Amino acid sequence: MAQAVEDARDSEGDQYLLSIPDDLRARAFASTDSTHQKRLGQFLTPPHVADLMARMFRCRARRIRLLDAGAGMGMLSAAFVRRQLMRDTPPAHIEVSAYELDEALIAGIEKTFEACRSACEANGVEFSATVRNADFLGEGAEMLRDDFFSMRPQMFDAAIVNPPYGKLSTTSRAYRLLRSVNAETTNLYTAFLNLIIGLLKPRGELVAITPRSFCNGPYFKPFRLNLLRQMSFRDIHIFDSRSAAFKHDKVLQENIILHAVKDTKAARTIRVSQSGGADGDAVRTRVLPTSEVASPDDPEAFIHIPTSERHLAAREQVCGLDATLATLGLTVSTGRVVDFRAREHLRQEPGKSTAPLIYPCHFQGLFVRWPKLPAKKPNAIESNSHTASLLVPAGVYVLTKRFTSKEERRRVVACIYAPDRVALGPVGFENHVNYIHDNGRGLEMALAKGLWAFLNSSALDLYFRQFNGHTQVNATDLRNVRFPTTVQLCGMGSRIGEDTLQQDQIDGIVAEELKA
Ligand SMILES: C[S@@+](CC[C@H](N)C(=O)[O-])C[C@H]1O[C@@H](n2cnc3c(N)ncnc32)[C@H](O)[C@@H]1O
8 A cells, every 4th residue: 555655656756866866877977988887887777777676665764774885876875765755754864875986976976965865854854874985895894894893783774786796806805805704705796785784784674686697506506595594585576678677788687676674584475576677667566475486495595586477387387397307316417528628639520539529519409410510619529548537438418508698599408419320439528518417327318308308398498597597507407407207208208209399399298298
């Protein structure tokens, strides 16, 4: 109800609080060179996305201390203040702490905050702000350390953030500072979030827009574990389009907005919403049990985001399967030949003393087609005492691509390596390929064909895309997926001949065998 009243007031809200930082952005970045912008991760939030974030907060305290780390032009604070002023009973006091590394943006933040102050005054709300032209990683870690040692209570009731992205070297000063407060991580955005989580009071709220990449994969696992241990998710918003949310900066990345409360107890449900990403796009919302999004039983702590009926049906189908690769007695490994390390042993064309070397470019429908000539990639690797440990014995293996392009129709792309179609001796799989094997040996052909069909099915693809926001398919991802039983897989495989199949044929075979 309160939300509906706020929505009705939306058009009357102080729109200028959003247009001021947006105009400042447009003016500042028209002349800034894009290398500087990229280096500092200055992809500023457009007004409609900032508002989507600000309206997620539920805090109703009389005095609110807000953290805006990496403040840009102060857009997120302004959106927060604007939404707070639209409440039936606005808070008595809003106190903002903003951090911004780029000195050139400080005057802009101050202008935005001046407008916030006037709007607050007009509504009888006290507004105060501290703007720090400083590195948030350094100061945030410092504040956290003070909290640890002085037992001073954490400071912030709320944090709203669009952190910069980029790798953080383990040899950097920032990394050392993070480690000193147990917040180490190797990406800037997760570093910001780790610190912010530490600085929030119990029941403090976080709303963050970040890449979706943290939702799965081994790289972000420590971050996910920390996030899920300390924060209880309330809302997740995703955008249908990679580019729409940050159109003015041509950011091509899947983004997610997360709203979470600092609480070790998970909420029972999470609101998952979705929109096109452009201003004015309709928002579709559904409420899901938290266990479906972030299951407490998942050792990898993956975050799954089902968004449509088709996604939910695919999720139900895949999660309901009985097996995993481990229970099937199978293993997935990453190809052992890292081409730049084995360069001296690689050959463009096969020769008398070589073994086949398989790259993703050799995937061709059902079976690997090899050699690929004329050759852009090497087709062969010398088989000698130096390379013996890089090769696997002749056998039938199911291969998957580790990286798919954004344009590729499916996220998981599988293909069968059959020695009788290539060469009867050992084979090398290049590092961009994962291969499924039976304790280092090959598979029965019927089982391999069944795995091929299941891995290439639309159901698996839809399921996979829910938690895989990037284009990598790691071996861990495949280890965590549920699979049909051996009987079901062999049933699928026995219906596949020597020719590759169309997508609808694959889907038909998989659906029928799973129903049987
Ligand atoms: C993705 S932008 C978001 C800006 C603003 N919050 C918004 O949403 O429009 C990230 C901002 O963080 C700033 N920044 C980058 N590294 C920083 C650091 N170590 N400490 C403080 N600010 C930083 C950048 O200059 C940039 O303005």
